[in-house]
Amino acid sequence: MKKYLTTAELHSALELRDLSDPAAGPHALQLLLEEVTGGLERLWHVETSTHRLSPLVATADNYDRLGYSPDDVTRDSRYSRHVSPTVMLRSHTSAGMPALLDSLRGELGHYDRLHVLPGLVYRRDSIDRTHVGAPHQVDLWRLKARGLLGPAELHRMMAAVVEAVLPPSRYPDVQWRATPANHSYTDGGQQLDMLLTQPDGSREWLELAECGLVGSQILRGSGLNPGRWAGLALGLGLDRAVMLRKGITDIRLLRSANPDVRAQMLDLHPYRPVSALPEVRRDLSLVLGTAQDADIELLGDLARTVLGTEAEVLAALEIKAVTPADKLPAAAVERLRMAPGQVNVLLRLVLQPLDRTLTDEEANRLRDRVYLALHRGEVLELIAG
Known part of the structure; x- marks a missing residue:
């Protein structure tokens, strides 16, 4: 459908x-x-x-x-x-x-x-x-x-x-x-x-x-x-x-609002790097319905959609592991309240704005928004407070 x-x-x-x-x-x-x-x-x-x-x-x-x-x-x-x-x-x-x-x-x-x-x-x-x-x-x-x-x-x-x-x-x-x-x-x-x-x-x-x-x-x-x-x-x-x-390595630079970057998008001369801001990583432990739901393109689109205008801070979304419920320790299945057939997905979220430094508070808030959009389990693990 x-x-x-x-x-x-x-x-x-x-x-x-x-x-x-x-x-x-x-x-x-x-x-x-x-x-x-x-x-x-x-x-x-x-x-x-x-x-x-x-x-x-x-x-x-x-x-x-x-x-x-x-x-x-x-x-x-x-x-x-x-x-x-x-x-x-x-x-x-x-x-x-x-x-x-x-x-x-x-x-x-x-x-x-x-x-x-x-x-x-x-x-x-x-x-x-x-x-x-x-x-x-x-x-x-x-x-x-x-x-x-x-x-x-x-x-x-x-x-x-x-x-x-x-x-x-x-x-x-x-x-x-x-x-x-x-x-x-x-x-x-x-x-x-x-x-x-x-x-x-x-x-x-x-x-x-x-x-x-x-x-x-x-x-x-x-x-x-x-x-x-x-x-x-x-x-x-x-x-x-x-x-x-x-010689650009990050596709987001093509739409950057940073004046020093934007000025370089008006010609075809080699790109002169503007000072790089540190990236922030957040690892998510998700419960999804099936292994087929652990599709990086589908998860990426859901993440972009939920963040809306803030999606530009997403530098990468990486699946680190996909584990069916029957392959996890019993204690983990119980803690996550996983049903048969569900999978646990370890997902790494890489956040890196091109024009400012992201605070821990902002990163945690963005992490939780993505988590709530992707997670399908009964137990929620939020960190923003």
């Missing part, structure tokens, strides 16, 4: 500023998006159309018309934000493509254009320094009639995107790779990874984008003949791309 957003939850989501939209004020995300689209324009010598669409989309456009199976796990309310049985907050900007493809049915001549669909997408995600529940994404689809677009052109597209995100003149040691990946709306899908050096000197592959040839079934679904039409589709996470370009 789907869970639908309340009016307050929907309003809160729609009020969130889209950093990629110039109408809401300048931001580094817009500059990087310009460099990516500009690089592809120069590569292909094609015109670009940018589409800024409503984040409210038909569920069919978000899933069915993009080839997702009816039982795909991403449809579940644990991962997607449904408004009604037929409407949702888009979980990817690709949701705008079915209607755009429909509009091309009347194109009978030569056609070659890059379509750019940027904006916020809404997911139930884990809480850490590289993930948020409403990240920025851009879909880049080159659509062509009376011409071929194949794997070689897709490879050139990936190379151009990497060069735009991390220009070789400033980042000469960049390495990237493409590995096979399955997407419901592409053929020959690829995942684009970049090899990055971490602060401790270690090297790690990090996903930057996913792409592929537009699937023939997607074209047919909009009345376009795959024998005449071809396309390339690439989805890029703009938050991560900007973080890579500027």
